[in-house]
Amino acid sequence: MSDAMDAYWQLQPLARTLATAIFVTSIGGHLGLIPTGWLFFHSSLAIFHMPPQIWRFLTTFLLSGPQLGIILDPYFVYQYLSQIESGNPKFQRKEDVLWYLITVSGFILLFTQCFLGFQPFLISALIIALCYTASQDSRGMKANFFFFTVPAQLVPYCMLGMSVIMNPAALPQQICGILAAHLHDFLVRTWPEFGGGRNWLATPAFVSRLVTTPRILQREYGTGFRPRTQTSGSSTGASAGSGPLPDSWKTRGTGHRLG
Template sequence: MSSQIMDVYMQTPPMARTLATAIFVTSIFAHFGVLPYAWLYFTEDRLFHLPPEIWRLVTSFLLSSPQFGIILDPYFVYTYVSHLETSNPKFPRKEDALWYLITVGGIIITVNRLFLGNAFFLQGLTMALCYTATQDQRGAKAGFLFFTVPAQLMPYCMLLYSLLMNPMAIPLQLSGLFAAHLHDFLTRIWPEFGGGPNLLSTPAFVSKLVTTPRFLQREYGTAIRPQSSNQPSGGARGASTGSVLPDSWKTRGSGHRLG
């Protein structure tokens, strides 16, 4: 039984499952007192200690809200990242989705440290992921609480919910929305409509991070992976299966993005 669960787990999109698992485990340890919060939050001066505490660039995105947030936050992150990783047309390669996470995360950190003073950023990242994942689902419908809304309005529904339930989270969420808008402008709107270059194109070193080695070590020998120019990318292979929306919503039509 456990091996079957592990098999299903390993078949999920790797970036989505890694990030969601890291959020869940880190939040469990932190909220139950096993892991001190002081080890996780981001502050600039810690980056210049010896040794530099560079892990805070990552751990500051891994703390969920308490109680139900321990389950819901990893779920939403997994849902949106798996869509970006497998079926979003903006990210035809896995390295493009990884570079999106890096650049959007950097924008969120910069905005919060310059203007807002927040030290944890998961809710901002979730808002950015929600915006990017749903903007290409125009024409589809999504359920939010007891209402059905156009999919592209989901980020604004989240803001409305925070206004009623947790107004203190709104500035952080707005920073994530700004980061997603800025990324979309620099990578899509400016090149397509402004005639300029893609200012956030994926660098080569990110591609090397996610490239599967040609030589695969096995217990019974070495397998050589043949190189084929016809092999589809990770995004293309998952395009028919991954989606941020349930199948029942897709009957409303895929919609078209205008500008």
């Protein structure tokens, strides 16, 4: 059990967290442990309700399909997001990946609301958006799609073709997902590099602060603590206050034990 937990904690952190959230939410939703009425997105509830139920912006991406979808959807999310998190040159930092998830999810919500109307759960759009982003930097490489080997950049379109046969209802959502990922790629890379424009989706500072290294660090050989920032006027040796030593000795430094 400990080996499995160690392997789990060694996975890519953002991909691991999102896939786990999808799996747990889907188990609870499909078994009736979590009311799905509290998970779906609707603008009248998420925006115009008082107070706004802002968690729906997130939970609309967390409910997978039933049966095999409970396993496959978290698997695909982890597979594609871990590729983005570990080997994509566009995302040098963890906060860049987090900002990518925020912006692409926002684009998906915008496109589905404008073009499709009410769409309660959007995980299929998110999966194909992640697949599109992960595959664009793998041009010239081959990828396995079920029993076939195809150029890596064609995998999202193979997923669209599979949906035409097996699940046509998911096709409009998936098209919105590809549009969202393509728009992100255009604004972040294509337009700045080839159009001479600026990057309109640069990672803001507040996202960087969200992923700042915490004071408590988990290490393989134990737990480390970052020192707190000392207030001005405090000495390096002992804290201010009464003690057994004379006041004149308190300015002599930290001292060293002899022998």
